Amino acid sequence: MRVEIWTDISCPWCYVGQARFEKALASFPHRADVEVVHRSFQLDPHRTKGDAEPIIGFLMRGKGWTREQAQANEDTLSRQSAALGLKYVMGRDHGYTFDMHRLLHFAKEQGRQRELLTLLYRANFAEERSVYDDDERLVDLAAEAGLDADAARKVLADPSAHAEDVHADLREAAAVGATGVPFFVLDRRFAVSGAQRPEVFTQALTKAWESRSSLPVVAGAAHGDACGPDGCPVPH
Template sequence: MRVEIWSDIACPWCYVGKARFEKALRAFPHRDEVEVVHRSFELDPDRARGDVQPVLTMLTRKYGMSTAQAQAGEDDLGAQAAAEGLEYRTTGRDHGNTFDMHRLLHLAGERGRQDELIQLLYRANFAEERSVFTEGEARLVELAEEAGLDAEEARRVLADPAAYADAVRADEREAAELGANGVPFFVLDRTYGVSGAQPAEVFTQALTQAWGERPALKLVEEEEAGACGPDGCAVPPRP
């Protein structure tokens, strides 16, 4: 079974939602048969690469809330993250463009290191004092290497604005086609969708239901042909 997760590194609920989903997946009896794929979704796609703001400033300007309201929201998110065993800095974080991070995540997907990289990006953005936005390419290459990617390959991708750009845009178009207007958005076997950072129990229910409704394999009946099994290989008689 395949689970696709549309998310953005700048999204705190994606950080929390990933932890809740993984809690459910760890307890799922068929967890070793579940493939998880991370898909791209930018919350602020029109933000220029160099436009970095404090999170509280972004929240007050984008949503028209007061600084006190924005801080209260961050404090609540910090408590929600802590309940999942996650570190979360409620002050001093930055907000910026995440397009290059998504491009690197597509590279990581091809190299089998996608989950490692997205977790490191989340940690860097939400838990560490260093800004993943202001330090630019050098910081992203450092995280890519920590995730197990080749540093030079990561640098080449970041130096080429076209590298994996189409893949990011394709993910975003697909999200729109599926009806996702926010993240995190989880799609199980292209049959069930779960929107938001739901409790682990909701993900458990969705995994169980999606697994139980997978179509059974239908065999096409043909005349007997040669095949191999535990007892050896049968040789069909010559006509």
């Protein structure tokens, strides 16, 4: 079973939602048969590199909140994170994430996507130093995730590297109806929107697993040639 998760590194509820989902997955009886695919989403697609700003100011400007409302939102996120054993630094920055998504696609090719995603979340939400507009900071995180530092640096230096992969994820997000993140799609059968409680994810995983069905195959035809999305013939 495949679970696709659309997230953005700048999204604090993605940070919380990812931890809640992983908690549910850890206790799911069929977790070894669940493939988790992380997909890119941009909450602030018009933001450009070098345009980071303090989160409180961003919330006041973007949502029209008062400073007290923005601070209350940060307080809530801090409590929710702490309940999961996660550190949450209030007063962090908000900024450009497209390069991080490109680097995550590079990490996916190397089988290190989850490791890098975890480190990016930690750097953005649990550490004082800003993760935005600092390519060498991203290179350090890539190396910590087990990637080659020079290769990661080359990806960041080339704006076209994995850019289409990110755009493809954004198109897929629109196709599945994801207008906000985190957004979880289970086997393209069920969707869970938002940072739900672990028990909600457990219910969704169970329902998706139980709804899986395989069509009976006529005797003698199981290994016949067939056409598939990639051409003909395709053993399927």
